[in-house]
Amino acid sequence: MIEQGQPLPNASLSELTAEGFSSHDTAELFANKKVVLFAVPGAFTPTCSEQHLPGYIALADQFKAKGVDMIVCVSVNDAFVMKAWGDTTGAGEVRMLADGDASFTQAIGLSMDSGNFGGVRSQRYAMIVDNGVVTQLNVEPPKTFEVSKAEALLAAL
Template structure:
């Protein structure tokens, strides 16, 4: 598993924008920026939709006021699903990034096998990234939702 002080791997995450499909090299996307990245096991799933994503939507202005350039949500879903989920939750201030083949999630060692629920998914976590390096990592214990929520990350900024 990736640790604080380590650089993110150079893999591709996708985003569907008004300009079409964007393929983002992680190292380029987060270079020279302060980023809050949070991950959910799946778009449109209960805790993710009821609490995790909405918390970041509500606190986006406060998080950005702490010098954060990008607030990004990533999930092992495709960019089409991530865009629709973001639109359903008015997440216009957030980047909704798809990790459709779980390449990013596996590269940072935060993948989990969920069997018939959805196969390989991401663990629930949040991280603060500065110039591509993880400065804070908060990984949830199975079934928990405390350390990765927006309020907890806002306190660490």
């Protein structure tokens, strides 16, 4: 598992916006920025949709006021699902990035096998990334939702 003080591995995350489909190299995406990145086991799932994503949407201005350049939500879903989820929830300032093949999630060592729920998925976590380096990492124990909440990460800034 990736640790605080380590750089994010080079991987690709995809995004679908009104302008079309884009593939983002993580080295370029996180370069020279302070980024809040949080990951969920799946788009449109109960805790993710009712609590996790809404917390970051509601506190986006407070994150920006503390010097955060970008807020990113990552899930092992495709870019079409992530766009639909963002549109449905009014994600606004939160960029909805897809890790369709779980390569990013596996590269940072935060994947889990959810069995028939959806196969390989991401564990629930939140991190602060400063110029590509993880400066804060909060990984949830299974079936919990405390340390990756927006409020917990905001308090760490």
